[in-house]
Amino acid sequence: ETVMTQSPATLSVSPGERATLSCRASQIVTSNLAWYQQKPGQAPRLLIYGAFTRATGIPARFSGSGSGTEFTLTISSLQSEDFAVYYCQQYNNWPWTFGQGTKVEIK
Amino acid sequence: QVQLQQSGPGLVKPSQTLSLTCAISGDSVSSNSVTWNWIRQSPSRGLEWLGRTYYRSKWSNDYAVSVKNRIIINPDTSKNQFSLQMNSVTPEDTAVYYCARVLSGTFTNWGQGTLVTVSS
Numbered sequence: 549e550t551v552m553t554q555s556p557a558t559l560s561v562s563p564g565e566r567a568t569l570s571c572r573a574s575q576i577v578t579s580n581l582a583w584y585q586q587k588p589g590q591a592p593r594l595l596i597y598g599a600f601t602r603a604t605g606i607p608a609r610f611s612g613s614g615s616g617t618e619f620t621l622t623i624s625s626l627q628s629e630d631f632a633v634y635y636c637q638q639y640n641n642w643p644w645t646f647g648q649g650t651k652v653e654i655k
Numbered sequence: 656q657v658q659l660q661q662s663g664p665g666l667v668k669p670s671q672t673l674s675l676t677c678a679i680s681g682d683s684v685s686s687n688s689v690t691w692n693w694i695r696q697s698p699s700r701g702l703e704w705l706g707r708t709y710y711r712s713k714w715s716n717d718y719a720v721s722v723k724n725r726i727i728i729n730p731d732t733s734k735n736q737f738s739l740q741m742n743s744v745t746p747e748d749t750a751v752y753y754c755a756r757v758l759s760g761t762f763t764n765w766g767q768g769t770l771v772t773v774s775s
Contacts, residue, residue: 564742582761590768591768592762594762597761606709626694639759640760643704643717644760645704646701649701
């Protein structure tokens with residue numbers, strides 16, 4: 549199965565700063581890559597699909613890029629509500645698989 | 656909008672069967688364009704997809720290799736819901752279990768999650 553590797557495991561960022569999260573796939577997933585946000589005690593929420601398309605209601609400060617095996621989620625100016633864990637997920641190769649997550653914490 | 660409401664016990668004894676239900680509102684379990692999935696999350700395994708059920712002229716299921724011999728996912732069209740049964744559970748099956756709707760490969764809607772603890 550396709551292994552998704554996220555880095556770093558933890559990212560310490562000050563409010564208002566930019567955050568850059570990485571996701572690497574062990575096999576080509578073309579652009580079939582999604583990003584999710586999960587806050588404590590909540591289910592994951594879809595942020596980005598198709599590598600760069602924001603889901604309904606997702607603010608423009610969230611952007612995705614990449615294709616093939618290397619992907620990036622950028623949060624342009626971190627707000628207090630953005631401190632959470634972020635997961636990538638590929639849906640190109642069966643079975644679909646998730647990364648282990650990047651925790652974005654307040655610096 | 657689509658909402659998923661999970662129900663089921665939070666404590667299961669070792670070797671017994673875990674049973675959870677996911678009630679759907681705002682969509683149909685018989686929809687031809689989505690699949691209905693179960694995922695679990697634990698510190699050791701992260702987010703682990705378990706299986707799905709879906710309707711495309713007939714009902715089909717797919718299961719993760721890791722649990723294939725122990726789980727059944729069933730649709731219930733009369734109640735517009737679907738269920739998960741996992742037998743012979745061990746403490747390693749302790750996790751938060753989620754149901755989710757998947758459209759074109761992405762998990763668009765999730766249930767609220769159920770912490771299931773396997774313990775005597």
